[in-house]
Amino acid sequence: MDYRFREIEARWQQFWQQEKTFKAENSSSAPKYYVLDMFPYPSGAGLHVGHPLGYIASDIYARYKWLKGFNVLHPMGFDAFGLPAEQYAIQTGQHPAVTTSENIAQYKSQLSRLGFAYDWDREVRTSDPFYYKWTQWAFLKMFDAWYDEETNRARPLSELINRFKSQGTNGLNAARSAGAIDFSAAEWNEMQAEQQQQVLMHYRIAYLADTMVNWCPALGTVLANDEVKDGLSERGGHPVIRKSMKQWSLRISAYAQRLLEGLDSLEWSESAKEIQRNWIGRSEGAVMRFKVMNHEFEIEVFTTRPDTIFGCTFMVLAPESDLVKTLTHPDHRQEVESYVTDAVNRSDRERMAEVKNVTGVFTGTYAAHPFIGEPIPIWVADYVLAGYGTGAIMAVPAHDTRDYAFARQFSLPIVQVIDGDISEGAFDSKDAQVINSGFITGLHVKEAIRVMNLKLEEMGIGYSKVNYRLRDAIFSRQRYWGEPFPVYYRDGLPYPLAEEQLPLELPEVDAFLPTEQGDPPLGRATGWHTPEGYPFELSTMPGFAGSSAYYLRYMDPLNDNTLVDKAVNAYWQDVDLYIGGMEHATGHLIYARFWNKFLFDLGYVCKDEPFRKLINQGMIQGRSSLVYRINGTNTFVSCGLKEAYDVTPLHVDVNIVSNDQLDMEKFRMWRPEFSSAEFILENGVYHCGYEIEKMSKRFYNVVNPDDLADRYGADTLRMYEMFLGPLEQHKPWDTNGIEGVYRFIRKFWKMFFNAGGNFSVSDDEPTSAELKVLHKTIKKVQEDIERFSFNTAVSTFMICVNELGDLKCNKRAVLEPLTILISPYAPHLAEELWHLLGHQTTVARAEFPVFNTGFLVEDTFEYPVSFNGKTRFKLTCATAARPAEVEEAVRNHEQTAKYVAGGAIKKVIVVPGRIINVVI
């Protein structure tokens, strides 16, 4: 019987669906295993061959865990809110809900063809009110919580209010916004309710505040830091400017230290952890106050190098700093104001492009050096960022590169206080001695920092402090297609809806555009207010809102009473294996960890970290085909001959190229301008060149998994994607290679059939050679799967089939375990053969074959014999032979004399079961 994969694959996909083969039970005596793929956003373009890579890997692992007796949770769903659908809606007028559900249907059908073992009963969609009820719920919890730095966890706001009532802010150690002020219990109790609300806003984990935001005019919305790359929006590549707006934010900065420390316990790649560490950006330093001369004000600066204070020759304020206005001397007002206006209006992109241009302006005011009392000029310059530290710095040009450039530009003095070369640039090494610095002179930098910090505290002008680069996450988007905030406004202050009023459903609007007054699209919705007439929030939540707790919802997706039932959460705990792209390292993976820690603090979930093991699959790159047109003609020259001509390379659709040979007829039909193309051939064929680049429509190198599943079957495609190379590595796609896997699959199939094409397996006892092949394979496949080395596992199956082919093995005792072994990789094939072998139930719940080392024991070993490290010949010895015996055999071997050739044997090294090395 032929290997009819279309029929086989359709049959078993239907079977798994009907039987609910991969339904995960929420309580089970079996151990749990949770395998998760990163939430896909279903774009209109559909899948290309690179997308399923991670899904195939996680599916293989999930199926493997089933075979190992685990109760496996392997769900799939869709991140369905988001900008692309809304942009498309603006262009076409189609409701984003419509296009999104079409895209999901397309995505699901493509996924289904590949035979994934998902529990589809748990599918979630972020745009479904039944789902986003819990996104809104989490927001309400964050609105109603503060962060206690004493116990290092979030707590209900009611606790903070009680505390204010009894002791005000006295002794409070809480994460709060800049500008929060201290007060007594009496002062609190005297405040109006509105005033109290304003105070509380400084402490809420979800809070509303004026913040500098990344405003993207083209998208008409603000963006989070991780949604901006190089001053352009990640979606669409539009310019972004900085702007102050009233926005919802999440106080993720309160979690910076825990997010950093938590990384140590996770099984993530070093690079993924490193990206997060850099993003969190912890730096230890000191805050120091400088008195401004002839003013009552002080300037607070943050520095990581308090040891260099004696080298401070000027100070710099960020243009956005509130102090600029206050401190500027009247004589310099005009100059400063015009500089500040310019700096503030420039887009991030412009600012970045001008990094090399050193600009700044003197305020006319001086601060007093805290130790030597000398006046220090105060400047304003855009190289100091408002959002980091205190928005002001003490400049030490001798030991900071940026300050050095600035001092040079404006001829400011450079005073050296660390021993090192500053003739060409700043000397910023910390492994050096302090000089010229009063009481810290002679100390090593690290010691000097410690001593200085103590001194600052003693003098009451500073203290040591840890700063983080991580900013609070801006949580409002002025867009339509997202979760509405469960918030209404009364007298300009936000109030939460009651939990029972959730979900607050997204209203219909007449257009997905801002209103004429410039309000977000929800401003168009009629009746967008409470029954009492209080208006609802007009912004919606960002894309990361819906994806920050979806892994929890999968545990208990149908529960309408709680995000996830406590007992269910206690069973599934956390994600054991998470597979997805590295591009989420600074966005989703930080937000989800934060969100999870918050829910953990309030006791809603049992694990502090959500994703124990993370694997970032590499990108599948496109392999573009090129043809070479001779300039000024319509003649194309084959790749090998192109050097003799003046040519322009052109991309050609990879689907009309096979094995780098161009189908010239199809090429002429491809596009009208090529209909009269002429060719200069090599040996009668046109060879294309190739280039490895991103898989993208514009390079005509997109390969569709549906086409390949049609031609070779899903099992072949699955195995080929794995065979391509290590999961985490980027690698180019080359459709040619799939033939090799297809040949292998058919060879595998044929082992179960006789010459007449009938299913035929023998019940004879297997030979020791056959058992050896089987057990060698079990061992290797298991080891490979455990270390996520799927490419070598596929090779192992190929070797196994080649060897069993040589042995002409068709014994049930070998083929049956092999069928189970291959079932995670080629599940349809395995299921078909499993049933042909007479089983009634699914192979997916069979037991993974147990490796028996006894079958691999060898009596002899063929030693490679090397002389000074160069292998010369082989020598077969008994496995049990002692090293001395082996050495004896080598010395007496007929070939040995030839390689010793005149020299003398100094030593013979015998590594039992490995190698023999003769040293001459």
Added chain:
RNA sequence: GCCCGGAUGGCGGAAUUGGUAGACGCGUUGGACUUAAAAUCCAAUGAACAUUGAGUUCGUGCCGGUUCGAUCCCGGCUCCGGGUACCA
């Protein structure tokens, strides 16, 4: 600039703990089967030299070191990929 990866045949890659470099697959070449093609099967395939008994030399980005032995460890460099970018 800083941080993190990586570099092995014509191509994708293997070598898990310092022990036979190039598994497996693609491609290429030759052969078998066939009227022919496809499919299938067999053989060869790192390079150079030599040559038909075999062999010899070189070879895992480059230079050096440690070791009986290095793709693997150490020092220095080159190139490629990713992250980040005035973060004080």
